[in-house]
Amino acid sequence: MSKVFSTAQEAIRDIPEGAVIMMGGFGLCGIPENLIRALRDQGTRNLTLVSNNAGTDDYGIGLLIKNGQVRKMIMSYGGENKIFEKLALEKKLDVEWTPQGTLAEKIRAGGAGIGGFYTPTGYGTVIAEGKETRQFEGKWFVLERPLKADFAFVKAYQGDPMGNLAYRRTARNFNPIMATAAEVTIAEVEKLSGIGEISPDAVHTPGIFVKRILQGARYEKAIERRTVRKREAVVA
DSSP, X not given: OOOBOSOHHHHTTTOOTTOEEEEOOBTTBTOOHHHHHHHHXXXXXXXXXXXXXXXXXXXXXXXXXXXXXXXXXXXXXXXTOHHHHHHHHTTSSEEEEOOHHHHHHHHHHHHHTOOOEEESTTTTSGGGTTSOEEEETXXXXXXXXXXXXXXXXXXXXXXXXXXXXXOOGGGGTTHHHHHHSEEEEEEEEXXXXXXXXXXXXXXXXXXXXXXXXXEOSOOOOOOSSOOOOOOOOOOO
């Protein structure tokens, strides 16, 4: 059975209400833009999203939040999205704040089949409330459980029909680990190559983890907060 889908709409058509979805990327870098737009258009609701961030008001995961499709966010940063901020403060959106490194390790543990791990991050704070703590060599640690999902949306630079993926730069922050931690991983790529065209040494996610793959139609590659240097005065 072919893993290749012609459109993002076809690839996400069976995602049900209330699904838990991991969404790769870091900020607005390496995010599955086409899959997010398709899910927005489909209108699937009561979603729980696992992501490093909440996107911006009009881009990335922000599109789903703005459309009222998200019930809960498991995340580490939300500072660039005013709509998310408003809903979170008004208790209209459930948010499970997780330190960024802990979030990454929880996802990696989910993909690796690890039952839990101890970390010193968050000990003595609200992050540790209700969690098991233990002392090792005089230092306190918090037990964190793994994260898994029904679906993972990931974005890679290059892929092949078998689902092998190669990422570029910042896209490697969360996409590779999320690809291993979901029942169904759906990948969108900028370049869909033939089988054998990606060197085995360049594969970051083996195809065994990917159930569906498609070539993205367009990529805007937005910037969260543009910072530019002031132009120097021109001397006539």
